[in-house]
Structures are given as structure tokens and as C-alpha cells.
Amino acid sequence: MDDLTLARSLFGTTMAFHIIFATLGVAIPMMVLVAEILYQRTNNREYVIMGKRWTRAFAVLLGIGIPTGTIAGVQLSLLWPGFMEVIGRVMALPFQIEMYAFFVEALFMSIYVYAANRIAPWMRIASLILVAIGGLASAVLITNVHAFEGTPAGFRISGGKIVDVDPWKAFFNPSFLVTAGHVALSAYVTGAFTIACVSAFKMLKNEYGSKVYKFHQRALTLCLFTGGIFALLTALNGHESAQKLHEYQPEKLAAAEGLFETQTHAPLAIGGFTDRKTEEVKFAIEVPWALSFLAGNSFDTEVKGLNDFPEEFWPPLFIHTLFNIMVGIGSLLILIGLAAFIWTRILKKDRFPKWSLWLFVLSGPLAILGIESGWIFACTGRQPWTIYHILTTADSVTSSGNIGILFVLFTGMYIFLSVVVVLVLLYYFKKNPAIKDLEKDDSSNDVSIYT
Amino acid sequence: MGSALIAITILWGFVFIYAVMATMDFGAGFWSMIYYNRDKTKATNIANRYLSPTWEVTNVFIVAIVVAIYSLFPGAAYTLGTVLLIPGSMILLLLTIRSAFLVFSHVADHYRKMLTYISGISGILIPALLISVLPVSHGGFVDFSNGKHTLLIRDLFTSPNEYAFIAFAICSTLFLSSLLLADYSKAAKEWDAYKVYRKDSMILGPITLLSAFFIMWTLKSEAPWLYGKMMDHLPLLLVSLLFFIIGGLAIYLPKDKNGMRGYPRAAVIAVTIQYMVASYVYGHAHLPYFIYPDLDIQSGFTDPSSFRAVFTIYIIGFLILFPGFVYFWSLFMNDKRYVRQKSE
Ligand code: HDD
Ligand code: HEM
Ligand code: HEM
Numbered sequence: 001m002d003d004l005t006l007a008r009s010l011f012g013t014t015m016a017f018h019i020i021f022a023t024l025g026v027a028i029p030m031m032v033l034v035a036e037i038l039y040q041r042t043n044n045r046e047y048v049i050m051g052k053r054w055t056r057a058f059a060v061l062l063g064i065g066i067p068t069g070t071i072a073g074v075q076l077s078l079l080w081p082g083f084m085e086v087i088g089r090v091m092a093l094p095f096q097i098e099m100y101a102f103f104v105e106a107l108f109m110s111i112y113v114y115a116a117n118r119i120a121p122w123m124r125i126a127s128l129i130l131v132a133i134g135g136l137a138s139a140v141l142i143t144n145v146h147a148f149e150g151t152p153a154g155f156r157i158s159g160g161k162i163v164d165v166d167p168w169k170a171f172f173n174p175s176f177l178v179t180a181g182h183v184a185l186s187a188y189v190t191g192a193f194t195i196a197c198v199s200a201f202k203m204l205k206n207e208y209g210s211k212v213y214k215f216h217q218r219a220l221t222l223c224l225f226t227g228g229i230f231a232l233l234t235a236l237n238g239h240e241s242a243q244k245l246h247e248y249q250p251e252k253l254a255a256a257e258g259l260f261e262t263q264t265h266a267p268l269a270i271g272g273f274t275d276r277k278t279e280e281v282k283f284a285i286e287v288p289w290a291l292s293f294l295a296g297n298s299f300d301t302e303v304k305g306l307n308d309f310p311e312e313f314w315p316p317l318f319i320h321t322l323f324n325i326m327v328g329i330g331s332l333l334i335l336i337g338l339a340a341f342i343w344t345r346i347l348k349k350d351r352f353p354k355w356s357l358w359l360f361v362l363s364g365p366l367a368i369l370g371i372e373s374g375w376i377f378a379c380t381g382r383q384p385w386t387i388y389h390i391l392t393t394a395d396s397v398t399s400s401g402n403i404g405i406l407f408v409l410f411t412g413m414y415i416f417l418s419v420v421v422v423l424v425l426l427y428y429f430k431k432n433p434a435i436k437d438l439e440k441d442d443s444s445n446d447v448s449i450y451t
Numbered sequence: 452m453g454s455a456l457i458a459i460t461i462l463w464g465f466v467f468i469y470a471v472m473a474t475m476d477f478g479a480g481f482w483s484m485i486y487y488n489r490d491k492t493k494a495t496n497i498a499n500r501y502l503s504p505t506w507e508v509t510n511v512f513i514v515a516i517v518v519a520i521y522s523l524f525p526g527a528a529y530t531l532g533t534v535l536l537i538p539g540s541m542i543l544l545l546l547t548i549r550s551a552f553l554v555f556s557h558v559a560d561h562y563r564k565m566l567t568y569i570s571g572i573s574g575i576l577i578p579a580l581l582i583s584v585l586p587v588s589h590g591g592f593v594d595f596s597n598g599k600h601t602l603l604i605r606d607l608f609t610s611p612n613e614y615a616f617i618a619f620a621i622c623s624t625l626f627l628s629s630l631l632l633a634d635y636s637k638a639a640k641e642w643d644a645y646k647v648y649r650k651d652s653m654i655l656g657p658i659t660l661l662s663a664f665f666i667m668w669t670l671k672s673e674a675p676w677l678y679g680k681m682m683d684h685l686p687l688l689l690v691s692l693l694f695f696i697i698g699g700l701a702i703y704l705p706k707d708k709n710g711m712r713g714y715p716r717a718a719v720i721a722v723t724i725q726y727m728v729a730s731y732v733y734g735h736a737h738l739p740y741f742i743y744p745d746l747d748i749q750s751g752f753t754d755p756s757s758f759r760a761v762f763t764i765y766i767i768g769f770l771i772l773f774p775g776f777v778y779f780w781s782l783f784m785n786d787k788r789y790v791r792q793k794s795e
Binding site: 067082115400 | 503504505507508510511513514515517518520521522523524525526528529530531532533534535536537539540543544546547548549550551553554555558559561562599600601602753754756757760761764765768771772775776778779782783
């Protein structure tokens with residue numbers, strides 16, 4: 001393999017690993033906040049226990065989220081110095097502001113975890129809100145750099161030099177808000193369904209009607225509702241992301257849908273594989289006219305096909321599958337949330353059938369798969385560019401060599417850490433089962449629970 | 452010159468803050484390993500009490516340094532990124548293992564000993580690697596021929612100057628952290644731990660000073676340009692030495708009203724000033740080069756309008772964050788309830 005392929009593999013692996021912990025790091029504080037708010041409204045102490053247990057898991061996940069994020073940030077300049085030279089001149093603001101988001105998160109996270117029993121309850125909630133805002137802001141800001149790569153703005157290249165730099169115009173590049181919104185919303189989806197996964201699994205392991213079962217059922221319902229709502233919002237916003245692609249990166253949309261000929265009333269292909277030779281999507285279900293509608297809210301919208309672009313600039317055609325996986329999972333998660341709502345609130349059933357619990361267990365890994373495929377779709381679909389139509393990936397990469405060995409070392413470490421973090425979580429929650437917290441809570445009526 | 456000089460000063464500030472915080476952070480991790488089996492002295496507890504809330508904040512500073520380099524000096528980012536790929540990656544690997552196991556060691560009590568050892572050992576190697584950036588920047592270890600930039604790793608690791616810096620980094624880490632932990636355990640009234648850390652700092656102080664002389668001595672032949680320019684500031688170097696001596700006296704001599712020797716708070720302050728003065732001299736002498744003699748701050752400097760925007764953000768962000776830092780400090784460094792909590 002050449003250095004470029006190796007660098008791409010290394011960076012892609014780092015990001016794919018980091019994103020799992022980062023996404024949960026954005027989402028869990030928000031879920032804890034929801035639990036805190038529900039506690040204030042219902043006075044049901046089970047919500048407090050939930051929040052406390054989720055915070056513990058969050059603190060462990062941070063132990064990987066923070067160093068791998070540090071790797072991501074440093075590897076950007078180690079592996080893609082050509083890219084970072086442009087980013088440094090034009091798009092430094094989001095990174096800079098992100099530093100402050102990290103500081104806010106780190107400071108108040110420590111305060112929330114290590115000083116909880118010494119600060120006033122309102123200060124505890126304020127710290128939690130600041131942690132949630134810090135996590136959200138860091139995700140939104142880094143995503144902005146990614147948005148800029150697809151829709152660069154705020155500078156010109158003249159004679160090989162960068163001129164007319166307007167950093168704020170770069171900051172508010174055309175796809176910033178839509179992309180950042182998509183990442184934030186999909187992170188909340190993932191957080192909610194990941195917790196739902198754990199709760200559903202615990203319900204399967206515990207006797208129906210027991211205290212622990214009821215506790216997990218409450219958590220599960222909470223997560224399915226929140227997750228369902230955010231899944232719906234994600235899909236609406238994803239629709240808008242697709243329209244941005246239509247407007248700014250038409251070849252990416254064409255590749256995502258396997259569309260070769262430019263046309264109005266373009267069909268939407270679901271499933272199947274794009275065949276380069278016959279220029280069609282094999283084994284797909286075609287929804288007539290839907291793509292045109294998706295792209296421009298009208299069946300008359302003309303959607304550009306790949307043949308309008310030189311083949312060397314085509315994104316890889318397999319991104320069609322990635323796009324399908326993401327959208328498919330998104331739709332399924334909306335259905336799950338909706339079904340749970342109808343079942344418990346409209347049909348007023350108080351027990352989920354066993355098979356549905358297994359489906360909920362599956363929803364967590366599926367949401368993570370959705371995140372992964374979304375990112376790989378977005379990043380690989382941008383190829384061969386790091387900055388769309390301005391800088392190629394080949395011109396961004398380091399010239400220093402030796403990347404193969406680094407790839408092996410980093411990947412080995414990620415695998416090792418994945419195993420260890422799972423073991424640590426299992427160990428901790430086995431030693432501190434929910435029943436212990438529930439019983440301890442019964443026997444004491446102190447208000448400070450974060451000790 | 453103006454803007455680039457402001458920018459390099461900001462960068463220097465970040466590097467200095469990180470250097471001090473990180474030495475204390477990595478050192479605390481190391482001490483908590485060393486005294487792991489000595490239950491009686493509570494020395495490990497003290498180290499952990501300091502370390503638990505601070506490591507995340509410290510870590511943000513290293514990210515801040517990297518971000519400051521590529522947003523203020525994007526031209527230098529290219530060369531630095533290429534040259535530092537291997538050492539940078541090694542640092543990242545160690546840093547990740549260290550942080551992850553540090554967190555795990557607080558959660559999985561049963562395996563705490565092993566986890567503390569892993570994070571303690573990887574932590575002490577990090578400063579040694581981090582400081583290797585300095586000799587690289589002195590020139591001679593980067594091959595700029597035929598348009599490529601290559602780090603001459605073998606040359607670097609056979610240079611006595613490199614080892615002087617490594618020795619200095621490790622000694623400083625242990626010295627500064629033991630001094631800080633002495634202060635911290637005194638505030639906690641953990642007298643056994645205090646005695647242990649005070650003794651460590653009394654031994655390590657002179658050794659650290661020796662390693663600093665060793666750096667100057669090797670610098671003279673390895674990077675004469677830098678040595679010469681540093682010697683132009685001889686009076687400041689002597690001031691720095693003076694503060695070291697003040698710090699030393701403060702830890703060795705005075706007796707407080709309980710008859711306990713040493714006044715570690717004063718020593719911490721004096722020694723921090725000493726490091727600040729010395730690194731000012733070093734940084735000033737290093738100007739205008741990033742990597743001598745091929746890369747200077749002017750050629751790598753960012754676009755002026757970007758600099759204005761970034762600089763504004765620095766000011767605003769600092770103003771917003773400052774109260775947060777003060778609150779943090781008051782909760783973990785200054786709150787007797789935290790510092791003196793009963794050791795579990
Ligand atoms: C649980 C996660 C998840 C779910 C359910 C969805 N997405 Fe998504 N999607 C992401 C997670 C994600 C992501 C990981 O957050 C991406 C990758 C890069 C980005 O900006 O967001 C993304 C990117 C992304 C892009 C590419 C943007 C670009 O390349 O610039 C489009 C067009 C969509 N999404 C559209 C959708 C639609 C129509 C969905 C309908 C259900 C959907 N996504 C559900
Ligand atoms: C966190 C989730 C992310 C994942 C899973 C991810 C995945 C990937 C993958 C798989 C590649 C290799 C692409 C290829 O060569 O085919 C890549 C490249 C890249 N990504 Fe992403 N990415 C993520 C986030 C980001 C973000 C937030 C940014 C912007 C700051 C970004 C910027 C880049 C750059 C600069 C490259 C290298 C050049 C390139 O191949 O275009 N990525 N990423
Ligand atoms: C190239 C892309 C990325 C880079 C360079 C990057 C950088 C970083 C860094 C440096 C940290 C550690 C912060 C610290 O020291 O406290 C971090 C953590 C984190 N990142 Fe990423 N990140 C990237 C992608 C993402 C994405 C796409 C998201 C969100 C969807 C995200 C969200 C987070 C969160 C929530 C954390 C956890 C802890 C914290 O904020 O301190 N990151 N990231």
C-alpha cells in the first residue's frame with residue numbers, strides 16, 4: 001500500500017474509534033440532564049439513580065474519548081499537513097473556540113464528579129448543563145471544519161496562494177448549520193438508544209415485576225421516547241443535508257443514489273449495488289420520482305447524474321450502501337420510538353413482549369452503526385478531495401513515510417482499549433448493581449446522592 | 452514583526468503553562484505508583500486527590516498548544532507535522548494509555564495496583580519524549596534536502612544534548628510534583644505524606660539543577676548559536692538561579708509554629724518563577740526560529756485577518772473562562788473540605 005492509502009486508513013480508523021466515545025460523550029450528559037429534570041417534576045428518585053449510574057459510565061468513557069480526541073487533533077496535522085496549512089490560514093476559528101468548549105467541559109465535569117457533595121444542588125445542575133453545552137459545542141465546532149471541507153468559503157486561491165481570507169465567512173460556510181445540527185441530533189439518537197439497549201438487556205435478565213425490572217423499564221421508556229423524537233428530527237434534518245448535497249456537491253448525491261444520467265423525476269434507489277458497467281443500481285427497490293422530490297421538494301427538480309462529471313472526480317460508488325444503511329437505520333429507529341409510544345401510551349400496555357426487548361437491545365448497536373456509516377459516507381464520499389474542488393487528498397498527505405507501522409500500532413491500541421473499557425464497565429456495574437443503589441436509596445433519605 | 456511576536460508569545464504562554472501543569476500531573480501519577488504499598492503515609496492518596504480532577508484540564512492544554520501552532524503558524528505546521536510524525540505518534544500512544552488507565556484505576560479497585568503501575572510508568576516517559584522537540588528545533592536533526600523534511604532520528608538519539616534534555620525533563624517532573632504535593636499534603640495536614648514529599652523534593656532539587664547545567668554544557672558544542680544568545684541574558688539566568696536558591700531555602704530551613712520544617716508554598720512559587728525566567732531566556736534566545744535555521748516565525752505566520760479573528764477569540768474566551776478556572780481552583784486547591792477529606 002502507498003503512503004496515501006495508509007494515511008487514510010490510519011486517520012479513518014482513529015476517527016471511527018473516537019466517534020463512538022465522542023458521540024456518547026455528547027449524548028450522555030444530555031440524558032442525565034433529562035433524568036434530573038424529570039426528577040424535579042415527578043420527585044421519583046429512580047431518575048436520580050439513573051442519572052448517577054449514567055454519569056459513572058460517562059466518566060469511564062471519557063477516559064477514552066479525551067485521549068483519542070487528542071490523537072484526532074494531533075494526527076490531523078501529523079498526517080495531513082497540507083490540509084492543516086490551509087485550515088490554519090482560513091478556518092482556525094472553530095478549533096480555537098473548541099478549545100474553550102473543551103475547557104468548559106473539563107472544568108465542570110471535574111466539578112460535577114469530584115465536588116458534587118460540596119456544592120449546592122442548583123450548582124450541580126448548572127455544572128451538568130455546562131458539561132452538556134461543552135460537549136455539544138465541541139461536536140458542533142469540529143463538525144464545522146468538516147462542513148467547510150465540503151462547502152469551503154471565505155477565501156480565494158490566486159496563483160497558488162490563499163488570498164482574501166474572511167475567517168467569519170469561512171466559519172459560517174453554507175452547510176455549517178445543517179451539518180452541525182445533523183451531528184448533534186444523531187448523537188442524541190445514539191445516546192438514547194445505547195442506554196435503551198442496556199436497559200432492555202437488563203429487563204431480559206431480571207424477573208418481570210421485580211424492583212430492578214421496573215427501574216430498567218422506566219429508563220427504557222424514557223430512552224425510547226427521547227430517542228424516537230430525536231430520530232425523527234434527525235431524519236428531517238438529514239433531508240435538508242441531502243438538499244445541501246444537491247446544491248453544493250451534486251456528484252456526491254449522484255454517487256449516493258447511483259444516478260448516472262441527469263434527469264428530472266429521478267427515482268430513489270433503496271438497497272442494491274451500483275454497477276459501473278451497466279450504469280444502474282442492481283437489485284434495488286426504486287421509488288419513482290422520490291429522489292427529485294428529496295433533492296428539491298418538487299418532482300420537476302433536475303438531479304445531476306455522475307456522467308456529467310469527469311470520472312476521476314467521482315466518489316467511490318459503494319457509498320450508496322453506506323447511505324442506505326444510515327437512512328435505513330434512521331427510519332427503523334423512528335418506527336421503534338413510535339411503536340413504543342403507541343404501545344405504552346395509547347394501548348396502555350405495561351409490558352413489552354419479549355421479542356421486542358431483543359429488538360431494543362439491537363437498537364443501540366444499530367444507532368452506532370448509523371453514525372459510523374454516516375461518517376464514512378460523508379468523508380469517503382468527498383474523495384478525491386479534502387477541500388472540495390480546491391485541495392486533493394493526495395496533496396494534503398504527509399511525505400514522511402513509515403505510516404504502515406503506525407497504523408499497526410494505533411489499531412492494535414484501539415482494539416486493546418476496546419476490550420479493556422468493556423471489561424472495566426462490566427466489572428464496575430457488576431460490583432455496583434442497580435439493586436444496590438435502589439436499596440441504599442430506600443434506607444436513607446439524604447438528598448445528596450452524588451457521594 | 453508585531454503580530455508574529457504576539458502570536459509566538461501566546462504560544463510560549465501555553466507551552467509554559469502546560470509544562471508546569473503537565474510535570475505536576477505526570478509526576479503525581481508517578482508518585483502515586485511509587486508509594487502505592489505504603490498505606491500508612493497516605494502519600495498515594497494525596498497524589499490521587501490532586502490528580503483526579505486536574506488531568507482533564509491539563510490535557511486540554513496540550514490540545515491548545517497544537518491548535519495554537521497550526522492556527523497561528525500554519526506555514527510551520529507543515530514542516531513540524533512532517534518532522535514530528537514518529538515522535539508525535541509515540542507521545543500520542545503513551546498519552547492515551549496513560550489517561551485511559553488513570554481513569555480505569557479509579558473505577559476498578561480490584562486491579563488498581565496494576566492499572567496505577569501502567570499509567571505511572573507511561574506517564575513518566577511522556578515528558579522525556581515531549582522535551583525531545585526542543586533539541587530537534589535547535590537544528591541539525593532535520594534533513595531539508597530535495598524538498599522533503601526528514602527527521603534524523605539516529606543522529607538525535609546519539610546526541611548528548613538530547614539526553615541532557617531528557618534527564619532534565621524527568622528530574623523536573625519529579626522535582627516540581629514532589630514540591631507541589633508537599634505543599635498539598637501540608638494543606639491537608641497529612642504529616643507523614645508531607646515528610647515523604649519534602650524529602651523527595653530536597654533530594655531532587657539539586658539533581659534537577661545539575662541536569663540544567665548539563666543542558667547548558669552540551670548546548671555549548673551542539674547548538675552554539677543558542678548557547679551564545681542565552682548567555683547574552685546571563686543576568687536573567689542568575690536571577691533564575693537566585694529563585695531556585697530561595698525555593699531551596701524555603702523547603703530546607705524555616706520552622707512553622709508546629710515545629711514542622713519547610714514552607715512549601717513559598718518554594719512552589721519561587722521555583723515556578725525560576726522556571727518562568729529560565730524559559731523566557733530560552734524562548735527569547737530561540738527567536739526568530741522554529742527550526743534553526745530553516746524555519747522562522749515570520750515565514751510560517753498566518754493570514755493577518757485570521758490572526759485578528761483568532762486573537763479576539765483568545766481575549767473573549769479567556770475573559771469568559773477565567774471565573775471558571777478560579778472556581779475550579781477554589782474547589783480543589785483551596786477548599787479545606789476537599790483537600791483534607793478523610794482518606795478512604
Ligand atoms: C444515528 C445516526 C444517523 C442517522 C439515524 C442518520 N444520519 Fe445522516 N449522518 C450521520 C448520522 C446519522 C452523521 C454521522 O452524523 C453524518 C456524517 C457526517 C455528518 O455531517 O453527519 C451524517 C451525514 C449525512 C449526510 C451527508 C452530509 C455530507 O456528506 O455533507 C446526509 C445527506 C445524511 N446524513 C442524510 C440522512 C438522512 C436522510 C437520514 C434519514 C433518516 C439520516 N441521515 C439519518
Ligand atoms: C468522527 C467521525 C469520522 C469518521 C468515522 C471519519 C471517517 C473518515 C474516513 C474513513 C476517512 C478516510 C476516507 C477515505 O480515504 O476514503 C476520513 C478522512 C478524513 N476525514 Fe473524516 N471522519 C470523521 C470525522 C471527521 C471530521 C470531524 C473531520 C474534520 C475535521 C474529518 C476530516 C477528514 C480528513 C481531513 C480526512 C483525510 C483526507 C480525506 O481522506 O479526505 N473527518 N475520515
Ligand atoms: C477530526 C475530527 C475531530 C477532532 C480533531 C477532535 C478532537 C477532539 C479532542 C482534541 C478531544 C479531547 C478534548 C480534551 O482534551 O478534553 C475530543 C474529545 C471529544 N470530541 Fe472529538 N474530535 C473530532 C471529531 C469529533 C466529532 C465528529 C464529535 C461529535 C460528534 C466529537 C465530539 C467530541 C466529544 C464529545 C469529546 C469528549 C470529551 C470532550 O469534549 O472533552 N469529536 N475531540
